[in-house]
Amino acid sequence: MHKGFSFNRVYKLIKRDLVLLRGALTTSVLVAVVLLFLFSIFNMIWDQQLSTSEFFGIFGIFYIPLGLLFTFALFREFNDSKKNHMYLILPVSIPERLFAKWLTSTLIYTFVFSVIAVLVGMFAMIVGIIVFGADFTPISLVSVSYWDLLKTYFLVQPVFLVGAITFKRNRVGKTILSLGVLVLCFALLHFILYALFNYSLGVFETDGLGSVAFDKAGSDFSSLGKWFYVILLGPVMLAVAYFKMTEKEV
Amino acid sequence: MLSIKKLHFAYSNSPAVLSNINLNFSTGNIYGLFGKNGEGKSTLLKLMAGLLFPMTGSCNLHGEPTKKRQPHILKDVFLVPEDFELPSLRIGQFEKINSSFYPSFSKTQFYDLLEEFGLSPSNTISKLSFGQKKKVLIAFGIATNTPLLLMDEPTNGLDIPSKSQFRKVMASAVDQGKCIVISTHQVRDLHSLINHVVILDDSKVCMDLPLETISENLWFGMTPKKNLEDVIYTESTLGGRAILARGERDETEIDLELLFNGVIEAGVKITESINSETHA
Amino acid sequence: MDFDNSKPIYLQIVDFFYENILTKTWQEGERIPSVREVAMMVEVNPNTAIRAFNHLQDLEVIYNKRGIGYFVSDTGYSKVLEVKRKEFKEQDLPDVFKKMKLLDVTFEEVKSAYNQHQNEKK
Numbered sequence: 297m298h299k300g301f302s303f304n305r306v307y308k309l310i311k312r313d314l315v316l317l318r319g320a321l322t323t324s325v326l327v328a329v330v331l332l333f334l335f336s337i338f339n340m341i342w343d344q345q346l347s348t349s350e351f352f353g354i355f356g357i358f359y360i361p362l363g364l365l366f367t368f369a370l371f372r373e374f375n376d377s378k379k380n381h382m383y384l385i386l387p388v389s390i391p392e393r394l395f396a397k398w399l400t401s402t403l404i405y406t407f408v409f410s411v412i413a414v415l416v417g418m419f420a421m422i423v424g425i426i427v428f429g430a431d432f433t434p435i436s437l438v439s440v441s442y443w444d445l446l447k448t449y450f451l452v453q454p455v456f457l458v459g460a461i462t463f464k465r466n467r468v469g470k471t472i473l474s475l476g477v478l479v480l481c482f483a484l485l486h487f488i489l490y491a492l493f494n495y496s497l498g499v500f501e502t503d504g505l506g507s508v509a510f511d512k513a514g515s516d517f518s519s520l521g522k523w524f525y526v527i528l529l530g531p532v533m534l535a536v537a538y539f540k541m542t543e544k545e546v
Numbered sequence: 547m548l549s550i551k552k553l554h555f556a557y558s559n560s561p562a563v564l565s566n567i568n569l570n571f572s573t574g575n576i577y578g579l580f581g582k583n584g585e586g587k588s589t590l591l592k593l594m595a596g597l598l599f600p601m602t603g604s605c606n607l608h609g610e611p612t613k614k615r616q617p618h619i620l621k622d623v624f625l626v627p628e629d630f631e632l633p634s635l636r637i638g639q640f641e642k643i644n645s646s647f648y649p650s651f652s653k654t655q656f657y658d659l660l661e662e663f664g665l666s667p668s669n670t671i672s673k674l675s676f677g678q679k680k681k682v683l684i685a686f687g688i689a690t691n692t693p694l695l696l697m698d699e700p701t702n703g704l705d706i707p708s709k710s711q712f713r714k715v716m717a718s719a720v721d722q723g724k725c726i727v728i729s730t731h732q733v734r735d736l737h738s739l740i741n742h743v744v745i746l747d748d749s750k751v752c753m754d755l756p757l758e759t760i761s762e763n764l765w766f767g768m769t770p771k772k773n774l775e776d777v778i779y780t781e782s783t784l785g786g787r788a789i790l791a792r793g794e795r796d797e798t799e800i801d802l803e804l805l806f807n808g809v810i811e812a813g814v815k816i817t818e819s820i821n822s823e824t825h826a
Numbered sequence: 827m828d829f830d831n832s833k834p835i836y837l838q839i840v841d842f843f844y845e846n847i848l849t850k851t852w853q854e855g856e857r858i859p860s861v862r863e864v865a866m867m868v869e870v871n872p873n874t875a876i877r878a879f880n881h882l883q884d885l886e887v888i889y890n891k892r893g894i895g896y897f898v899s900d901t902g903y904s905k906v907l908e909v910k911r912k913e914f915k916e917q918d919l920p921d922v923f924k925k926m927k928l929l930d931v932t933f934e935e936v937k938s939a940y941n942q943h944q945n946e947k948k
Contacts, residue, residue, distance in 0.1 A: 315639060378629065378630055379633065385623065386647045387619075387621035388617055388620075389615070389617050392617075714866045717866045738835055738868075738869055738871065738874070739869070741871045
């Protein structure tokens with residue numbers, strides 16, 4: 297028996313999840329395909345073209361919400377007290393379990409969804425060219441809007457991963473609610489920090505000097521702040537997910 | 547192989563379900579875990595499988611806590627719970643996605659057992675009755691060939707012929723490398739199978755003995771008319787079944803139901819008489 | 827197999843062996859089912875079955891060929907006959923005598939009943 301981290305077990309877990317969810321997966325993929333196609337067609341009726349950014353706008357509407365729903369679906373068995381004995385008793389370590397779930401809901405999901413979406417987009421464009429004489433614009437994954445979507449998803453997803461692990465019922469609602477509370481808390485924190493740091497300076501945006509200061513501070517701190525959030529949303533959330541999974545009892 | 551020390555467990559905001567439990571389970575035995583409803587039999591099995599975590603004390607398999615859920619420990623345990631749901635797959639698919647995790651899983655054994663239970667791999671699990679689902683999980687559990695197999699009320703929901711099949715299957719499944727723990731309150735279903743009895747009452751272990759020791763020290767039968775002083779426990783009615791100190795009498799078969807009632811009502815008297823005789 | 831509540835199960839398994847040997851279902855020198863097969867057949871813990879096997883081995887009714895299995899020994903039939911005859915004389919007959927006395931049945935009556943029974947058989 298392999299004592300350390302085993303990719304073989306991760307692979308088996310992923311296969312197991314995909315078989316368990318195959319019903320839900322086929323339906324949602326079909327729905328996504330149809331909707332992606334219709335949205336692309338409607339877009340072309342308007343201006344006879346489907347630009348890359350327009351396509352990825354449509355892509356984003358489905359990519360992120362479906363991914364989050366998929367994340368929740370992946371943990372359905374985990375939180376079902378009548379079914380989870382089978383999963384929890386499997387001889388697989390917690391890092392392997394978490395890695396399998398994360399991999400399925402991020403990399404694998406993104407890859408499969410992107411391929412399907414690009415195929416549907418191309419097909420829609422062919423239909424568009426034939427029916428409305430739309431312009432041909434090749435859809436390429438080497439596009440800033442695509443990678444921005446991916447970044448957003450990979451950062452937001454761990455929060456929902458934690459939500460999917462933590463809550464037993466109304467998981468989506470509770471996660472969004474907690475996320476809302478978190479955002480409010482951080483807004484408040486920022487407000488307080490801002491007040492603390494700037495109170496004595498008497499800096500206000502309306503001053504000529506003030507706006508320069510704001511620009512400087514904005515560019516200085518945004519990179520710092522970005523890292524703060526990237527770390528908070530990514531690795532920290534995954535660490536939280538790890539501990540939540542470790543503590544899980546039937 | 548599995549040892550429980552000073553284990554204490556309670557569900558949130560309720561009184562202790564198990565307190566100060568000390569038990570050892572070794573291979574080559576079939577343990578019968580008895581107790582009234584709600585005495586923590588299922589809880590104990592889940593703790594043993596690492597599905598619940600002890601509040602204090604420990605539960606170690608091969609010397610490592612089961613609650614850590616390490617693969618090299620969990621590969622040696624399987625639990626058939628009392629109440630469960632299985633995914634709506636065909637039995638064959640269910641086997642494929644789960645069996646590969648267990649290094650000693652035997653496909654032929656699993657499909658042979660299914661056949662014996664009158665099920666086919668192409669049956670869809672969601673269309674089966676609860677008893678049939680239980681058979682699927684029992685067959686799976688036996689086929690995993692884990693050294694420790696835990697079964698919670700396995701005969702609950704089985705029809706009469708299946709109970710006999712179950713006993714046959716269990717009799718063939720146990721060997722020197724295996725330890726099977728079966729919890730039940732249907733003593734009659736299993737009395738010929740078990741060779742060690744553990745009785746839980748009042749959230750404590752009030753008996754933990756091999757049947758051999760019990761039958762060496764106690765005599766089960768009709769209340770004798772003479773020498774009533776030997777009687778340790780009797781079911782109120784005269785001429786009813788009674789437990790006596792065995793003394794020089796012939797060995798009798800243990801009446802588990804009577805023993806259980808006796809231990810619940812006169813536990814101290816019974817354990818004392820066993821201890822005094824074994825030490826004598 | 828349905829078990830009688832008073833006798834230890836392993837002795838009931840022993841009786842089951844005796845019956846098979848007396849009726850010659852299992853001949854001398856013939857291989858008998860393994861521990862596991864017997865345990866399955868009568869739905870008992872293999873440990874209980876082993877106890878029955880050991881008991882019979884001690885009485886030299888059966889013997890173990892390492893790695894092959896258990897066999898009825900050449901003197902198996904006569905050994906069983908001896909045990910059963912002893913059991914009949916020491917346990918069954920005293921019961922019959924007790925009943926004869928209680929019901930005032932004479933030995934002559936028993937004898938004629940026995941002869942009649944034998945004749946009916948023919």
